[in-house]
Amino acid sequence: MIIAVASGKGGTGKTTVAVNLARSLAGPVHLFDCDVEEPNANLFLHGAVERTDEVTLPVPAVDAAKCNGCNECGRLCQYHAIASFGSQALVFSELCHGCGGCMLVCPRGAITETPRRIGVLETARSGDITIVTGRIDVGVAFAPPLIRAVKGRIGSGVTAILDAPPGTSCPVIATVTGADAVILVTEPTPFGLHDLTLAVETVRELGVPFGVVVNRVGMGDGRVHAYCAKEGIPVLLDIPDDRRIAEAYSSGRLLVEALPEYRTLFTGLWQAVGELAAKKGRATEVAR
Amino acid sequence: MKIACTTTGNGLQSPVDPRFGRAQRLIIVDTDTDAFTVVDNAAGAAAAQGAGIQAAEAVVRAGAVALISGHIGPKAFRALRASGVKMYTTDAPTVEEAVKRFKAGSLTEAKSADVNGHW
Amino acid sequence: MKELVVISGKGGTGKTSIAAALALLADRPVVADCDVDAADLHLLLAPEVKERHEFISGHEAIIRAADCTGCGRCAELCRFAAIHQRKGIDGRIVYAVDPVACEGCGVCVRFCPAKAIDLPDSRCGEWMVSDTRVGPMVHARLAAAAENSGKLVSLVRKEARRVAEESGRDLIIVDGPPGIGCPVIASLTCANWVLVVTEPTVSGEHDMARVLELARHFGIPAAVCINKYDINLGTAVRIESAARANGAFIAGRIPYDRKVTEAQIMGKSVVETGGPAAEAIQQLWRVLCRML
Numbered sequence: 001m002i003i004a005v006a007s008g009k010g011g012t013g014k015t016t017v018a019v020n021l022a023r024s025l026a027g028p029v030h031l032f033d034c035d036v037e038e039p040n041a042n043l044f045l046h047g048a049v050e051r052t053d054e055v056t057l058p059v060p061a062v063d064a065a066k067c068n069g070c071n072e073c074g075r076l077c078q079y080h081a082i083a084s085f086g087s088q089a090l091v092f093s094e095l096c097h098g099c100g101g102c103m104l105v106c107p108r109g110a111i112t113e114t115p116r117r118i119g120v121l122e123t124a125r126s127g128d129i130t131i132v133t134g135r136i137d138v139g140v141a142f143a144p145p146l147i148r149a150v151k152g153r154i155g156s157g158v159t160a161i162l163d164a165p166p167g168t169s170c171p172v173i174a175t176v177t178g179a180d181a182v183i184l185v186t187e188p189t190p191f192g193l194h195d196l197t198l199a200v201e202t203v204r205e206l207g208v209p210f211g212v213v214v215n216r217v218g219m220g221d222g223r224v225h226a227y228c229a230k231e232g233i234p235v236l237l238d239i240p241d242d243r244r245i246a247e248a249y250s251s252g253r254l255l256v257e258a259l260p261e262y263r264t265l266f267t268g269l270w271q272a273v274g275e276l277a278a279k280k281g282r283a284t285e286v287a288r
Numbered sequence: 289m290k291i292a293c294t295t296t297g298n299g300l301q302s303p304v305d306p307r308f309g310r311a312q313r314l315i316i317v318d319t320d321t322d323a324f325t326v327v328d329n330a331a332g333a334a335a336a337q338g339a340g341i342q343a344a345e346a347v348v349r350a351g352a353v354a355l356i357s358g359h360i361g362p363k364a365f366r367a368l369r370a371s372g373v374k375m376y377t378t379d380a381p382t383v384e385e386a387v388k389r390f391k392a393g394s395l396t397e398a399k400s401a402d403v404n405g406h407w
Numbered sequence: 408m409k410e411l412v413v414i415s416g417k418g419g420t421g422k423t424s425i426a427a428a429l430a431l432l433a434d435r436p437v438v439a440d441c442d443v444d445a446a447d448l449h450l451l452l453a454p455e456v457k458e459r460h461e462f463i464s465g466h467e468a469i470i471r472a473a474d475c476t477g478c479g480r481c482a483e484l485c486r487f488a489a490i491h492q493r494k495g496i497d498g499r500i501v502y503a504v505d506p507v508a509c510e511g512c513g514v515c516v517r518f519c520p521a522k523a524i525d526l527p528d529s530r531c532g533e534w535m536v537s538d539t540r541v542g543p544m545v546h547a548r549l550a551a552a553a554e555n556s557g558k559l560v561s562l563v564r565k566e567a568r569r570v571a572e573e574s575g576r577d578l579i580i581v582d583g584p585p586g587i588g589c590p591v592i593a594s595l596t597c598a599n600w601v602l603v604v605t606e607p608t609v610s611g612e613h614d615m616a617r618v619l620e621l622a623r624h625f626g627i628p629a630a631v632c633i634n635k636y637d638i639n640l641g642t643a644v645r646i647e648s649a650a651r652a653n654g655a656f657i658a659g660r661i662p663y664d665r666k667v668t669e670a671q672i673m674g675k676s677v678v679e680t681g682g683p684a685a686e687a688i689q690q691l692w693r694v695l696c697r698m699l
Contacts, residue, residue: 008445010418010585015610037586038416038617040610078466078513080338085348085371092363095338099486099512138620141337141557141589166418166585167444169549169556173507190671191423195445201551206507219668250639252609307597310565333565335558337592 001277002160004034004179006203008195010166012185013215013239016249017269018163019044020256021183024266028128030158034175035165036119036134036146043252047124047131055134055149056115057142059093060102066110073102073111082111097142119146121153144174151178168202176203180277182210183236183269188220193227200233209276213269216241236272237265291390292316292352292373293383294343298326300384306358309339315383316350319391325350340364347373356386356395365401377402408571409699410564410579410598412441412627416614418585420606421634424667425688426582427451428678429602430541432692435576438539439567440546441560441594442584443532451676454537454544462547462562464555466511467529468504474523475501481515481524490515531555534563536570543570557589564594578699587621596625600698602658603631603650607642615646619653630658630698632691637662658698659691 005018019041022031033039042049060073060082067088074083081095082102089102093116103111119136134150136143143165151174154160164175176182182203186196196212203210211234214224218241228235239245239262248258256263294311295302300322305311314327327350332342340360344367347355354374368375376395380386389395413426427448430438440448470481470490477500482490489508495501504515504524516524534547545567547559567579583594583601595601601622605615615631622629631650636643647657664684670677678685 009447010415010445012419035586037588037591038610038614040417040613043609043613076513076517078511080335080341083341083345083367085344085367087370087372090366090370092338092341092366095341097510097512099510099514100484101512101514101517104484104514105517136588138587138617139592139624141592143586143588167556168551169444169590171586171588177507189668190450190674191447194447194450198445198551205551219665221672246638249610250606250608250642335561337557337589 001274002154002162002179003273003277004162004164004176004182005185006164006172006176006182006199007166007185008168008199009186009191012187012192014166014185015040015044015163016215016255017183017185017213018161020254020266021269022129022161023254023256024263025159025270028130028159030130030132030154030160032150032154032160032162033131033133034147034150034162036136036143036150037165039133039135041163042124042131042133044254045126045129045131047126047129049122049124051123053121054117055119055121055146057096057098057118057145058100058113059096059098059116060091060111061114062089062091063110063112064088066108068108070107072105072107076101076105094141098145118142121149143171147171147174168198172202173206176206176208179208180280181273182208183213183273184210185213185215186224187216188214188222188224190223192220193223196224197227200231209279211236211272211276213237213239215239234272234276237269239265289319290316290350290352291319291354291356291387292347292350293386294357295383300324300382300387302383304356304358304378304380304383304386308355308357308360308364309343311343311357314343314346314350316352317387319387338363341367344368344371354390356390359402360398362401365398408568408577408579410581411600411602411695411699412581412583412595412598413602413604414583414591414595414618415585415604416587416618417605417610420604420611421667422604423447423451423582424671424677425604425632425634426580427676428685428688429692429695430580431676431678432689433578433580436542436578436580437567437571437574437576438541438544439563439579439581440544441563441581441590443547443549443556443559443563443590444584446546446548448582449546451671451674452539452541452544453674454535454539454546456535456537458536460534461530462532462534462559463528464531464558465529466513466526467506467509468511468513468515469525469527470502470504471523471525472501472503474521476521476523477501478520481519484514484518532559534559534566536566542576543574545570557593560584560590560593587617591621595622595627598627601627601629602695603629603655604634605631605646606635607633607639607646609642612642612646612649616649616653619650619655623654629655630695631655632659632661634661635663636660658694659687661687661691
């Protein structure tokens with residue numbers, strides 16, 4: 001079962017939900033930190049890093065002896081990552097998406113591919129939790145290839161939690177695609193509601209079953225709950241606005257460990273997302 | 289010969305745009321006749337990345353052998369150098385003044401990029 | 408003309424609330440909301456839209472099922488696993504592009520033996536120029552599940568500069584997106600200053616370090632403001648020294664104040680309703696003015 005934890009708005013408690021959910025499961029679980037721009041899950045789980053692997057993207061390398069500057073590659077490349085300016089083709093590797101088109105189109109076989117590092121994958125362990133973190137190098141613009149590398153580590157049959165980046169664009173989609181259920185975390189404020197409606201639009205587009213966790217209930221008003229009721233979206237969990245939670249979080253402690261009275265909330269959340277994921281299973285059966 | 293100059297306006301009296309990749313327009317001036325054409329650089333100006341490369345392509349396509357701008361970034365520099373276009377930076381207020389200084393030989397040729405990428 | 412970009416690395420640190428407050432305190436600013444993915448600034452500034460434009464950007468491959476011979480060359484060449492086999496209406500095997508996974512590289516278009524694939528422009532959202540009580544605002548909305556947020560950010564900034572020039576305004580306040588990726592890079596390149604809004608948590612500390620590294624990478628001077636600094640004073644102190652070590656200076660400290668959320672619920676900025684956070688933001692603005 002693959003559960004993605006996402007939110008339109010940043011800072012609503014996505015990582016809090018992901019790490020506490022991971023810690024609340026009796027048995028092995030994998031946590032994949034797909035917020036590769038700002039990965040934070042292991043700051044709370046304190047897992048010892050067991051291995052680090054580089055992630056690369058194949059970018060073109062031009063053989064000067066073979067290139068005659070015909071610019072076929074430049075005409076194909078949609079990203080302006082390779083072009084001939086009357087000379088042999090120049091490569092601007094930071095713009096390359098790694099589609100491989102230039103290599104295929106070159107009539108003289110002058111282009112090969114060479115790996116360009118874009119970030120790392122770290123594997124850490126904390127009790128029963130295996131944490132796989134993608135960490136993009138500072139200055140690298142494209143997160144999706146790294147997110148796909150993180151997700152490439154999801155073994156079959158494992159229970160996996162994906163901590164998604166905030167927002168609704170490409171990195172979020174790269175994370176949520178293929179999940180069995182999505183938990184959207186929000187807060188009961190105008191910003192929280194607005195960004196939730198955007199996230200709902202995106203997740204509906206992807207056709208994955210989803211439910212909402214409302215964090216800091218009590219800080220704002222009832223608009224998020226009213227919206228969910230109107231749209232028929234299940235509210236899977238309410239986390240109260242409790243200063244002790246904020247303090248535990250600020251020093252990198254797990255809520256279920258610092259405040260054991262909240263443990264049952266997360267075991268209940270497991271049950272609720274299990275039911276959501278089963279819904280997807282049934283829908284797939286029917287489609288077949 | 290044809291030379292290119294970045295501008296925010298539409299004619300020789302217009303200001304030089306200090307940016308190259310994200311310049312609003314390029315003016316291509318024929319130094320023999322002072323006739324000019326204006327090339328829009330809207331695609332480059334709005335590009336998230338690689339603006340300099342697109343602008344460099346426009347300069348090469350226009351057949352210019354030299355470019356005058358306020359600053360030149362690293363990608364544009366590589367692209368223009370590869371195509372043999374000479375680059376000059378200037379603080380001249382107008383295109384006309386920049387072209388005059390070019391003809392007088394008082395502009396210094398850029399030997400490297402003088403700003404970071406994404407200028 | 409000066410551009411001040413407010414970013415945070417970590418989301419939810421109060422970036423938008425602070426950007427809106429600064430816009431209210433500034434003298435005749437132009438406001439640009441570059442968090443095109445989950446824009447919230449309009450909820451506080453209530454823009455009245457004057458111009459609305461489509462954002463057409465990038466491409467998306469589309470296979471004409473009628474012309475597809477089902478050879479599968481496209482699926483074989485696609486590096487983004489965006490092309491899948493399916494049964495056409497007449498029962499033949501054809502291929503179709505998953506628009507969400509497609510990166511618009513055009514490889515399938517170029518190599519399709521039947522020339523059955525097109526690469527039309529795709530509509531990725533819209534951008535607007537509006538009037539607000541603080542002045543003109545340029546903002547945008549990326550379509551759900553769309554790409555090219557960096558390009559839309561560049562467009563919003565370019566239009567904000569145009570509006571500033573045309574209306575003779577000297578300051579653009581940019582509300583940036585979270586993270587350090589493509590839209591953030593597009594938000595801060597060649598800006599005059601970045602203001603990093605962080606919070607005294609382990610995540611806030613970690614993310615601030617990465618975003619300051621990014622600012623340094625692009626050579627942009629950075630100021631840091633710690634929001635809700637009194638949630639954890641120990642971490643706040645550590646963040647301040649980390650910020651200084653990263654070449655940033657501390658421009659302000661804002662206390663935790665429920666009035667910020669209360670103002671948000673009323674569609675206002677906290678500097679319009681008052682309170683301890685409002686006073687700290689006014690102090691922050693005085694510091695930023697000296698810096699700018």
